[in-house]
Amino acid sequence: MNNKRFSTITIVTVCILGALSGCGSTQPKGITDTQPDKGLPVLGETVTYDPNHLVNEGKPITLEYWSWGSQGSDPVLDMIQPYAKIHPNVTIKPVNVSWDDYWTKLPLALKGKNGPAVFNIHNSYDALIRPYAADYNVDVNALTKDYTTASVHVTDGKVKYVDSVINTGNIYYNKTLWKEAGLTDKDIPATWDEFREVARKLSKWEGDKMTQAGFNFNGGAYNGLWQGLNYQQGQTLFSENGGKANYDNTTTANNMRFLKDLYDKDRVGSINFGNDYTQSFGNGQSAMVYAWGWLEGTMKEKYPDIDYGVFATPTPSKETPFAYDRYNGESTPGVNSHAPKDQQEVAQDFVKYLLANDDYIRAAVKELNSFPAKKQLQDDKDILAQPVMAAIKPRVDRLIWPGSTPATMETSAATAFENVFQNGMGIDQALHEAQQQMDTDMKNSNFVPAESKYEFYGERR
Structure with missing residues (x-):
């Protein structure tokens, strides 16, 4: 064996693999958030979200969000940046997987330890993803008061997702x-x-x-x-x-x-x-x-x-x-029950932010051309103008x-x-x-x- 050639290949390989962690360069370690009080108002009416707190104790954390959609077709993607602005220590990385591959790759990823902490759901694949979806850490009674179709997704007093918007013929x-x-x-x-x-x-x-x-x-x-x-x-x-x-x-x-x-x-x-x-x-x-x-x-x-x-x-x-x-609904995202505990906690916080945030539902109405499942927006003049x-x-x-x-x-x-x-x-x-x-x-x-x-x-x- 040519040891010199082997050594060269090894060095190159390490650098290629290390590119993701900054081989030959200084990689930032992330932002630490030390300000619990953001001076921001509480979102929502029944399901509420108080942004004035630290997430993951303010320590940097990264989690993935998997979706078959893209910007302009998946309203969750519109909310990642506003959430990160409130909690700068959190990085949510979108991963796009084509629809044809999504329902094969997602269950396999959710079974492992390195799957996405948050993922897009289509209710037609409920049976496939339900074993890996965590129950929402949200008061279900509050959820059913805010979201008119949420009750159909309640099982044993818990929900794993609800409808953000609905549509019909x-x-x-x-x-x-x-x-x-x-x-x-x-x-x-x-x-x-x-x-x-x-x-x-x-x-x-x-x-x-x-x-x-x-x-x-x-x-x-x-x-x-x-x-x-x-x-x-x-x-x-x-x-x-x-x-x-x-x-x-x-x-x-x-x-x-x-x-x-x-x-x-x-x-x-x-x-x-x-x-x-x-x-x-x-x-x-x-x-x-x-x-x-x-x-x-x-x-x-x-x-x-x-x-x-x-x-x-x-x-x-x-x-x-x-x-x-x-009717059928477009689902709110799921939380991976197999994800590390710290990622699950951040994912649950992100989901609650979505549920309480009217901007998320407005984005869903616009991008999915569907009717808001959230009661407070069902009489909105701008929405009903469509x-x-x-x-x-x-x-x-x-x-x-x-x-x-x-x-x-x-x-x-x-x-x-x-x-x-x-x-x-x-x-x-x-x-x-x-x-x-x-x-x-x-x-x-x-x-x-x-x-x-x-x-x-x-x-x-």
């Missing part, structure tokens, strides 16, 4: 096509029967060829529609004991038939009119679509020239339904969360839709086959629905 309509059809704001439909009439006026055909859809739900919208339609009619997505999907029933069949009739009898759309309702709406080919708040980001990025509006999804009648639709927020506000108390539903509820339902609309299968058979697949997929699932926590659960069918 609405109808997006092309204002230009609306005007061309002679429609005005007075024509915005409140019921599905009124909606059918409006959709007919917005549809255009040249013989057997559709040139403009009045309403388009091709390419994925069915999954939101069937759930919302079922809830409106008092039909829950899961059996009363919560252990089984409730898809193959009369309500689902009637709603599938209603949607099929919109295309086949009312001719407001066509399964052959493209396979992406979002793109069709963005290209000005479809006058109305059902979508959640994310559509606004897509429109802004890809179709900025389309003049569109938003109105609340119609209901079967003008009477208040069991629920207007389902069309989606204005549409959600009157209905927010009558939105239901089914829980972190198994993927089969959407994948199997999507197959049923394709079988009926594209493959000519009968509705009853399609629903039956989808139910069988759901039963198979959920056989060994530990999923527990949250429907029974809905305030008006007793009004279901």
